[in-house]
Amino acid sequence: MFLLPYAICIAAYIWVGTKAWRTNNMISKITALAFVAGGLGYTLYKLVRTIGNITTSDDFEFVIIIIMVFVLFFASIAIAVGEPEKK
Numbered sequence: 289m290f291l292l293p294y295a296i297c298i299a300a301y302i303w304v305g306t307k308a309w310r311t312n313n314m315i316s317k318i319t320a321l322a323f324v325a326g327g328l329g330y331t332l333y334k335l336v337r338t339i340g341n342i343t344t345s346d347d348f349e350f351v352i353i354i355i356m357v358f359v360l361f362f363a364s365i366a367i368a369v370g371e372p373e374k375k
Contacts (some may be wrong), residue, residue, distance in 0.1 A: 293349040294335045297356045301328040304360050308367050316370020320363040327359035 301324050308320035334352055 290338075290341075290349075293352050294331060297331045297352055298328065300356060301331065304363050304367075308363060309321050311367050311370045312372075313370030319366040321357050323363035323366065327356060327363075327375055330355065336365075 305321065305324045305328075307316055308324060311317045311320065331352060334349070338349075
């Protein structure tokens with residue numbers, strides 16, 4: 289239960305990061321990858337800081353998932369701005 293939110297966050301960051309990497313617009317790519325890198329860095333920081341509590345804590349990290357949703361929301365907007373509109 290301890291590692292599940294971190295695993296979800298890391299998988300989501302990798303998935304959106306690969307989508308951002310394939311974006312044609314360079315500004316959108318850099319912006320989205322900056323959001324993804326920042327969110328992934330924060331997730332890894334929180335994981336390292338709380339790894340000592342893995343055997344004593346049964347808390348589900350809701351905060352990390354809420355932060356992930358906001359970061360990926362803004363990264364997705366940056367990706368969408370860089371993609372040409374399909375008709």
